[in-house]
Amino acid sequence: MSFKTFRGGVHPGHYKNATEKMPVVPARLPAVAIIPMAQHIGAPCEPLVAVGDEVKTGQKVGDSQAFVTAPVHSSVSGKVVKIAPCNHPLGRLVNAVYIKSDGEDTWHEDVRPHPDWEQASPDELRKIVRNAGIVGMGGATFPTHVKLSPPPGAKIDYCLVNGAECEPYLTSDHRAMLERPAEIITGLRIIMKAVNAPKGYIGVEDNKPDAVEAMKRAAAGLADVEVHALHTKYPQGAEKQLIKVFTGREVPSGGLPSAVGCVVHNVGTCIAIADAVCSGKPLIERIVTITGSGINEPKNMLVRVGTPMEEVIEQCGGFKPDVRKVILGGPMMGLAQPTVENFPVIKGTSGILCLTSLEVELQAFSPCIRCARCVDVCPVSIMPLFIGSAVEQGLYDRAESANAMDCIECGCCTYVCPSKRPLVQWIRLSKGDIADRRAKK
Amino acid sequence: MIIAIVSLGGLGLLFGGLLAFAARKFAVEVDPRVEMTQSYLPGANCGVCGYAGCAQYAEAVVAGGAPLNACTPGGSEVSKNIAGLLGMEAPAAEARLVAQLVCLGDCETAKDKAVYDGFRECKAALMFGGGVKACRFGCVGEGSCVRSCPVEAITMSKNGLPLINHKLCISCGKCKNVCPRQVIEMVSANMLYHVRCKSLDKGKQVRDICSRGCIACNLCAKECPVKAIRLENNLAIIDGLICNNCGTCVEVCPQKTIA
Numbered sequence: 001m002s003f004k005t006f007r008g009g010v011h012p013g014h015y016k017n018a019t020e021k022m023p024v025v026p027a028r029l030p031a032v033a034i035i036p037m038a039q040h041i042g043a044p045c046e047p048l049v050a051v052g053d054e055v056k057t058g059q060k061v062g063d064s065q066a067f068v069t070a071p072v073h074s075s076v077s078g079k080v081v082k083i084a085p086c087n088h089p090l091g092r093l094v095n096a097v098y099i100k101s102d103g104e105d106t107w108h109e110d111v112r113p114h115p116d117w118e119q120a121s122p123d124e125l126r127k128i129v130r131n132a133g134i135v136g137m138g139g140a141t142f143p144t145h146v147k148l149s150p151p152p153g154a155k156i157d158y159c160l161v162n163g164a165e166c167e168p169y170l171t172s173d174h175r176a177m178l179e180r181p182a183e184i185i186t187g188l189r190i191i192m193k194a195v196n197a198p199k200g201y202i203g204v205e206d207n208k209p210d211a212v213e214a215m216k217r218a219a220a221g222l223a224d225v226e227v228h229a230l231h232t233k234y235p236q237g238a239e240k241q242l243i244k245v246f247t248g249r250e251v252p253s254g255g256l257p258s259a260v261g262c263v264v265h266n267v268g269t270c271i272a273i274a275d276a277v278c279s280g281k282p283l284i285e286r287i288v289t290i291t292g293s294g295i296n297e298p299k300n301m302l303v304r305v306g307t308p309m310e311e312v313i314e315q316c317g318g319f320k321p322d323v324r325k326v327i328l329g330g331p332m333m334g335l336a337q338p339t340v341e342n343f344p345v346i347k348g349t350s351g352i353l354c355l356t357s358l359e360v361e362l363q364a365f366s367p368c369i370r371c372a373r374c375v376d377v378c379p380v381s382i383m384p385l386f387i388g389s390a391v392e393q394g395l396y397d398r399a400e401s402a403n404a405m406d407c408i409e410c411g412c413c414t415y416v417c418p419s420k421r422p423l424v425q426w427i428r429l430s431k432g433d434i435a436d437r438r439a440k441k
Numbered sequence: 442m443i444i445a446i447v448s449l450g451g452l453g454l455l456f457g458g459l460l461a462f463a464a465r466k467f468a469v470e471v472d473p474r475v476e477m478t479q480s481y482l483p484g485a486n487c488g489v490c491g492y493a494g495c496a497q498y499a500e501a502v503v504a505g506g507a508p509l510n511a512c513t514p515g516g517s518e519v520s521k522n523i524a525g526l527l528g529m530e531a532p533a534a535e536a537r538l539v540a541q542l543v544c545l546g547d548c549e550t551a552k553d554k555a556v557y558d559g560f561r562e563c564k565a566a567l568m569f570g571g572g573v574k575a576c577r578f579g580c581v582g583e584g585s586c587v588r589s590c591p592v593e594a595i596t597m598s599k600n601g602l603p604l605i606n607h608k609l610c611i612s613c614g615k616c617k618n619v620c621p622r623q624v625i626e627m628v629s630a631n632m633l634y635h636v637r638c639k640s641l642d643k644g645k646q647v648r649d650i651c652s653r654g655c656i657a658c659n660l661c662a663k664e665c666p667v668k669a670i671r672l673e674n675n676l677a678i679i680d681g682l683i684c685n686n687c688g689t690c691v692e693v694c695p696q697k698t699i700a
Contacts, residue, residue, distance in 0.1 A: 091573075
């Protein structure tokens with residue numbers, strides 16, 4: 001069965017060969033784990049522990065009363081040494097609990113499996129997922145239990161699992177599919193039960209034939225789960241694009257996937273859900289791809305949340321001397337960081353990409369030549385050139401009327417622009433401004 | 442030839458007559474006071490009054506819907522002129538406001554934590570890890586205020602801080618509104634000295650990252666002869682109503698933050 005494709009998109013180089021054949025290796029336990037209180041979109045958590053408290057692995061150390069939030073757990077056993085701000089990928093300081101590890105890794109007694117989950121009600125499943133602090137692990141870190149609570153009246157027809165991993169360089173999802181396909185299927189079935197969806201699809205880009213094969217083998221014999229190889233094109237793994245590919249439905253402007261009867265989850269999230277339900281483990285570790293030509297030994301590592309970035313980099317042989325830019329996530333949508341000090345790996349850290357000066361050299365941009373290549377590649381059919389020039393002149397209201405808020409920030413426009421114009425950066429700038437103004441109204 | 446001249450000339454006369462008639466018949470009555478008011482206004486169309494331009498403000502003020510002193514670039518002189526024209530009482534003259542940069546962390550005095558090579562806009566630079574400078578409160582230095590100034594009163598110094606020419610400043614406040622770090626303040630032109638720092642960090646933290654930042658040592662507050670200075674959240678604040686411009690604080694400040 002061949003699927004329709006989505007409009008636009010680009011074909012950047014894959015750069016995955018450095019790590020795609022490397023099995024996931026567990027990283028060392030951190031000496032001091034830094035657990036930020038905000039590792040998700042939504043209300044930040046309040047610390048539940050005080051300096052001097054003894055905590056165990058998997059113990060909840062932060063929670064909030066809000067709906068859109070996710071609790072955080074200790075990833076080591078040891079003693080709380082301080083509560084202080086640490087760096088966050090979004091460029092601000094967030095409160096964090098610093099836990100000095102005792103090296104024992106004793107698990108907390110609340111961590112216990114739910115073996116009879118097949119009999120559990122959707123509400124119970126949502127509660128397990130919320131208490132495990134699970135967030136979307138593709139990088140957006142949206143609390144998963146919120147996604148599992150479709151608005152009243154919405155009927156979910158399809159559960160989609162994103163194994164596309166369309167970002168160049170990253171291989172964490174690829175390795176997850178090869179090494180833990182059974183858990184991905186279990187996670188998908190739990191999601192399907194929680195949202196009462198009859199059908200589940202898993203989509204994997206066809207540049208990973210081994211992953212397609214592994215997932216197909218794991219799904220064999222299941223009538224309600226299908227695995228499909230997708231055309232290799234960026235941004236294949238974007239939520240709205242994946243829905244379009246599988247169902248032909250289009251998420252309306254400003255709407256959520258549930259509006260067209262779909263939910264989309266990442267393969268990493270599925271594994272986290274399976275772990276939370278089947279073995280009771282909260283989300284305290286994730287697979288991180290440490291790669292790029294600026295690192296000595298590229299690796300896929302299973303890293304405890306809260307491990308300082310510097311320790312992870314040191315376990316990969318350290319930086320090469322001419323490293324110039326460190327990006328969290330992939331090169332298309334990841335966030336460049338000003339520092340790696342006092343900076344923990346969090347739930348959404350899919351990759352640490354280290355690039356050398358040769359690769360990140362920027363050219364000065366020049367005026368728009370109206371070639372409309374950005375319009376051709378835009379997967380959400382907006383016209384980045386107009387938004388770009390509006391923002392360049394400071395006309396944010398014009399950017400808003402050119403539908404800047406529909407941008408998914410995939411970066412295809414900037415990737416193809418022959419004038420090297422920073423289109424997606426301009427659009428992101430205007431989105432912040434527009435959101436501020438809407439909030440004021 | 443004759444026919445052409447006569448016919449074209451006739452047409453010209455006919456249309457001229459029609460236009461003259463239309464000009465009389467459909468003439469728009471303009472309140473002469475609106476035109477007068479407009480002639481008093483500076484004509485920069487800066488929009489600070491809240492109207493699209495000087496003409497719209499003139500109409501509104503004559504119609505009675507706008508305050509007389511909404512034109513800050515014009516200052517008390519304009520409001521006095523308008524008040525005289527409309528036969529109203531002029532609002533009390535206020536001291537002229539000028540834009541003042543309250544940060545001295547340039548590329549020599551303040552430490553950077555990274556290199557930013559994205560496009561030159563302060564807000565965009567802040568999206569990258571909260572700005573390049575180590576200080577969380579200081580000027581970002583990408584010059585959004587320079588581009589926002591309608592009268593080119595702001596230029597970028599070679600050390601990466603905006604320089605504001607107080608003589609040219611029309612106190613429109615656009616730079617203040619565009620600054621994402623709020624390090625431009627509108628201050629009274631009569632006040633000579635200001636605490637040029639916004640950092641709420643503790644003294645040691647400030648000293649580590651900036652050689653001109655306020656370290657909250659309290660010397661200025663202690664030495665001020667009229668007790669116009671107080672310390673709030675690790676930052677000295679000068680009360681403009683008490684300050685007598687004696688300059689003692691400038692002399693005692695160890696970081697040369699007050700200038």
